Amino acid sequence: MKLKSLRIENFRAIRGDSNVLRFEDNNIVFIFGKNNIGKSSILRAYEYFASPNKAAAITDFYEQDPKNKITIEAAFIKEDLDEENFDQKGLNKWVCKKTGEIHFRKTWSAVDAAATKQTLDPEKGEYVSGGFGGLEPILTNATPAIIFIEAMPSIKSLTEWLEKEIKSKLLKKLKDNHAAEYGSALEAIKKLQEKVEGADYLGEISTGANKYFAKTFPELELRITTNPYRDSDITKAIEKDFNITIGNKSAPIDEEKVEENLAAAVLALEDLTAEADGAEGADKRVGTVTGRQFDLHGHGLIRQAIINILGIFKESQADKKHIILFEEPELYLHPSNKRRFRDTLYDLASQDAYQIICVSHDPQLIDLNKPHISLARFVKSSDGETKIHQAGHDLFCEDDDAKDRLQMLNRFNPHICESFFADEVVLVEGDTEAIIMRELLETYHKNGEVFVLNTGSKTNMPFFIKILRHFSIKQHVIHDADERFIYDKGKIVLKEDQTPKKNGAWTLNQTIWDELLICNEVESFAKRYVSIRNFEHAHGYVHDKQLGKPLSAHQYAKKLDFKDKTVPIVKFARLIIGCDNDAVTDYSPEYLEATVVEPH
Structure with a gap:
């Protein structure tokens, strides 16, 4: 199952x-x-x-x-x-x-x-x-079947499992590759079992046990029977101790001898239990097995080895x-x-x-x-109640566009997944805002746990809002309002029919707003903050080309007065960490429509 x-x-x-x-x-x-x-x-x-x-x-x-x-x-x-x-x-x-x-x-x-x-x-x-x-x-x-690998693993328990697993695989190989011999051996074992049961050996044991058991529980009877649901373990008849060691890589293995090499590796489990059984077992193969004893390696290597050993059996679909x-x-x-x-x-x-x-x-x-x-x-939650918010692969890659976007974003920022581990996230659309917001939070909110996620562009924001909403993560979204139309050298670009060419970034304002409304409908806190037109215009900011964007943004953040609420990014940061409360400005599409003035 x-x-x-x-x-x-x-x-x-x-x-x-x-x-x-x-x-x-x-x-x-x-x-x-x-x-x-x-x-x-x-x-x-x-x-x-x-x-x-x-x-x-x-x-x-x-x-x-x-x-x-x-x-x-x-x-x-x-x-x-x-x-x-x-x-x-x-x-x-x-x-x-x-x-x-x-x-x-x-x-x-x-x-x-x-x-x-x-x-x-x-x-x-x-x-x-x-x-x-x-x-x-x-x-x-x-x-x-359960394979439990703890944070602080017990090497003895892991190796006991490995020995059991390898033996079960050997039993299956006997069944599959040596059916006739296996059948004969199984038949012989069954005959011996029948002799044991026929001679009523188990009955004698049960009678002896019941002699005293019935004195304490006269209304009950203790029975000892064979388990009808368990296969006879022929491996016990040919049981060997095993040893696994880890050493320098040997020469490439001939693929035709994979089973032979696996069998040789299987003979390698005895050192796993050397700590419990003494050093004698380990010493037996000193001349034939090279490498350090399994349990003498570091925990990281041991845990990796466990997974790799599991991989030996991964193609056994019928197991x-x-x-x-x-x-x-x-x-x-x-x-x-x-x-x-x-x-x-x-x-x-x-x-x-x-x-x-x-x-x-x-x-x-x-x-x-x-x-x-x-x-x-x-x-x-604060009342002790726990919840699991789960999302599958289909949420992240629901279509080819989403899959391509995610792949691109992972290449652009390998730390994106860190946002899923946070309780509160600030989404920004570019490097400048990310550097400045991180500096402000690290300086004035040192004990806070707010993660700043650079989404790479305004276009990616609806995608991340939806994912963070699914995990019920509190989110603050900071982006530019942008202009309604596309401009070229101070003039509105016209389409073939001579109507103004609309700016897709302006249209995104509504898309982002709609995603945030869904967040609040499902009780997943989400709020946005908007730089009117863009960050540069709202802050009178121009980066120093000689310094480059990252260093320019860092130096700009260092000079900011955190008490000056007339600076939009400072105002946003103060609202995010709870220094102030602004119940008036919601940065809704209606607010942006009334506030944003076109540059020309």
Whole structure:
């Protein structure tokens, strides 16, 4: 199954009914937000949901109060590879015929107690107790396998997972490539199991256990049986320890020997557990394996290696689904390695076998040009309620024009994505305004957290207003009014019919205004401030050509008197940081029409 959505309520720092994470047309979600508001709890919530019979601790309840019942709902999509499993266990009745979805809900209402599980009856449209085979392991085995990579990873736990993963892949290779031998071995094992069960060895153990168990619980019986839903693990019969080392790159690998080389690499997991098992295992291969022990490398390299090892299996489309829960993947990485790491992560997410949820503080990991990406802004209000504002790739690249614009803007300003991490953003249309506004805010609003976004041009502003609105980010928009018509050497340019040629920049005033109105309709604060005609005209500003625009703007900002509210950019900055309140000027289209006087 593939995760479709996850709704979380009253789990740790998460409160409210607006905490929903969705996988629509995306395989990777980046969750971003302020520190210490509960982002990592989203990862832990899915882990909780997928863990069978997980008991809740007092710290798992919101405000550590069990009266705040923890509710986690998850929707999954049945896929082709689920067909055999669903048929064998009679699970298809829980699948919505129209959408192919299966919905579950787990509720924790007491400390040290497991959750009550409910499954949505697609015919009745309501949740019923149990469902979906009843047993928790049936649900767990059907959901994507979890790979949790923590911010401070436990090397032992990661390597234990790697060993399990490699063994499962070996078992599949045995099934696929050596079907006859595998079948014979499996048949032999089954016969041995039948002998164990036939001789009633398990019955003898159960009887012995019940001898004392029944004294305490006379109305109950303890049974020990084999698990009918689990394959025999033939790899245990041929089990070897493995070792992974990292050293200098060896000679190019012959592609025809990929499986052979993989098998050799697979023999390389024993040093991963050397810390727990002692140095003996590591010493066994000193003469044959070169490179430093895996867990002796830095955390950044280890986390990169984990992703690369996952990539070995990424083309196994028929394998069980995996969901990677990645906590702050940017940690420990040198800036020069972040882009390469980002590309590896996206490459992994492009494979159907993986879904990825990342909690991150680093805008450099976000590439909005990549398909199947989604951003989720996690916010916490003053009353403690939390919300997730999520946007998919379609918002950023809804058409070819938007896609081209975004690609151009990313090249122009690689820090654009940083605006999505802010609570409050000032949008300006050019370098001059950006430099001056940043200087004013850094000088007179040092403790504030207002991000200044240079959109590159007035034309790009509606695009960014819409995106920031989707994330419910407070925004201030500063731009030029411009003139109504196009001028050439002091004269209005005429069209072929001799009517004045309209200025597209003037038309944008209305477009920007319309986007801001939508913001305020959905309770996403947005306000604009306009330089009459343009910044230069409104401020009597001319840049020094010898200094260039950036340095000229910086020196101009240094000379500004922040108390002088007759200077438009100073007035705007004072309003933005709350020094003043102007309830009169709204810079509406009507205001601009009445205020802007054409130059000629």
